[in-house]
Amino acid sequence: MTVSIETPRAPRTVRRGGINWEKWGWIYMRVSGVALVVLIFGHLFVNLMIGDGVKALDFAFVGGKLSNPFWQWWDTLLLWLALIHGANGMRTITNDYARNNLVNLILKGAILAATIVLLILGTLVIFTFDPCPAGAAANLLPTFCSAG
Amino acid sequence: MASDVLEKGGPRAHDVVPTFTVTMIVRRFDPEVDNEPRWVDYDLQMHGTDRVLDALHKIKWEIDGSLAFRRSCAHGVCGSDAMRINGRNRLACKTLLKDLDISKPIYIEALKGLPLEKDLIVDMEPFFDSFREVQPFLMSSSKPKDGKERLQSSEERARFDDTTKCILCAACTSSCPVFWTDGQYFGPAAIVNAHRFIFDSRDEGSQVRMDILNDREGVWRCRTTFNCTDACPRGIQVTQAIAEVKQAIMRGKP
Ligand code: HEM
Ligand code: SF4
Numbered sequence: 001m002t003v004s005i006e007t008p009r010a011p012r013t014v015r016r017g018g019i020n021w022e023k024w025g026w027i028y029m030r031v032s033g034v035a036l037v038v039l040i041f042g043h044l045f046v047n048l049m050i051g052d053g054v055k056a057l058d059f060a061f062v063g064g065k066l067s068n069p070f071w072q073w074w075d076t077l078l079l080w081l082a083l084i085h086g087a088n089g090m091r092t093i094t095n096d097y098a099r100n101n102l103v104n105l106i107l108k109g110a111i112l113a114a115t116i117v118l119l120i121l122g123t124l125v126i127f128t129f130d131p132c133p134a135g136a137a138a139n140l141l142p143t144f145c146s147a148g
Numbered sequence: 149m150a151s152d153v154l155e156k157g158g159p160r161a162h163d164v165v166p167t168f169t170v171t172m173i174v175r176r177f178d179p180e181v182d183n184e185p186r187w188v189d190y191d192l193q194m195h196g197t198d199r200v201l202d203a204l205h206k207i208k209w210e211i212d213g214s215l216a217f218r219r220s221c222a223h224g225v226c227g228s229d230a231m232r233i234n235g236r237n238r239l240a241c242k243t244l245l246k247d248l249d250i251s252k253p254i255y256i257e258a259l260k261g262l263p264l265e266k267d268l269i270v271d272m273e274p275f276f277d278s279f280r281e282v283q284p285f286l287m288s289s290s291k292p293k294d295g296k297e298r299l300q301s302s303e304e305r306a307r308f309d310d311t312t313k314c315i316l317c318a319a320c321t322s323s324c325p326v327f328w329t330d331g332q333y334f335g336p337a338a339i340v341n342a343h344r345f346i347f348d349s350r351d352e353g354s355q356v357r358m359d360i361l362n363d364r365e366g367v368w369r370c371r372t373t374f375n376c377t378d379a380c381p382r383g384i385q386v387t388q389a390i391a392e393v394k395q396a397i398m399r400g401k402p
């Protein structure tokens with residue numbers, strides 16, 4: 001014998017519209033994770049493996065990279081994706097361990113504040129960095145400083 | 149004839165089964181006496197064919213009748229006797245002593261993450277509450293054709309075969325670190341049982357269950373730790389089932 005029940009135990013009220021932050025947070029972690037694999041390993045490869053390897057790292061090397069729009073945008077993407085990824089991960093861990101509502105709120109507020117400050121500062125540095133500060137010894141600067 | 153064979157046959161089976169001594173350290177708790185659970189040692193003479201459940205029986209029947217634990221079928225069917233054995237969630241009736249390292253003591257304790265009631269018994273109500281919440285029954289607005297049965301192809305049946313095997317032992321849910329710290333999370337078992345109906349072609353309530361699990365404390369809480377898959381005594385691919393429900397929710401249909 002089969003019985004057909006129209007609505008057994010009326011379904012509980014379904015999600016109240018709006019953005020489902022948990023779902024989008026979950027998707028963001030995976031999408032940014034995939035992008036980060038390329039960005040982080042690309043960054044490490046270019047900085048540490050190519051050419052003279054780690055010995056090439058000095059002010060001139062970094063200054064040179066930060067004057068190139070390609071690396072400026074690479075680093076900006078890396079900064080924003082990784083920082084928001086890390087902050088969202090820390091939010092998850094805070095929800096795991098900070099059972100006290102007030103402590104939970106304070107910690108997440110601190111994470112949010114630190115993230116915003118670091119995003120603004122980082123982006124500012126990437127785009128306003130001066131690779132040829134006046135008065136510095138020329139042998140410490142990128143070669144294009146003395147060219148002009 | 150049968151007795152003939154028995155008498156002529158060689159030594160009886162239990163004569164050749166090797167015996168050994170095991171130390172069981174059981175986390176005991178009597179709410180009327182103890183403030184805190186305490187670990188108690190038992191040295192037992194056991195056979196190579198014995199399971200952890202047999203050892204618990206031996207303690208209860210021969211040493212201390214006050215030891216409390218649940219068991220019913222004793223054959224891995226009812227799901228009553230899930231417990232932490234050497235730190236892993238297992239059914240006592242499906243864990244052979246000889247498969248554990250018997251040169252060391254065997255630690256037995258109640259499932260973690262559910263309220264401890266006595267010795268190895270926990271309160272299963274929070275577990276069953278989240279099971280109930282995903283509405284684990286066939287929902288249909290139509291009568292089956294010819295008033296008989298709801299037909300389904302073998303492919304359609306195979307789609308959710310794995311998750312039909314659940315015996316609601318709670319081994320998975322109580323092995324999940326998210327469940328330990330987040331009192332609200334539905335837990336793997338509820339999602340497994342939602343999966344069993346979400347992917348059932350005869351069911352019409354998939355959307356309702358997917359909406360329930362799209363909640364704050366639903367599938368997005370899962371951190372892919374795989375503890376649940378490791379714990380499941382029925383070999384259900386629990387983490388995969390959860391991932392499939394996530395995918396279905398993102399697609400908006402099973
Ligand atoms: C190689 C690139 C990376 C990949 C593929 C990646 C991937 C992921 C994924 C998929 C998760 C979610 C895990 C889950 O909830 O199931 C996650 C969590 C997390 N990620 Fe990343 N990630 C990468 C780099 C980073 C970096 C650079 C940071 C630090 C800024 C970071 C910090 C975190 C944190 C704090 C969590 C939360 C951990 C937790 O939920 O317990 N990740 N990562
Ligand atoms: S999925 Fe496996 S471990 Fe979880 S309750 Fe069902 S049978 Fe037990």
Ligand code: FES
Binds near residue numbers: 220223
């Ligand atoms: S006693 Fe029934 S599953 Fe172990």
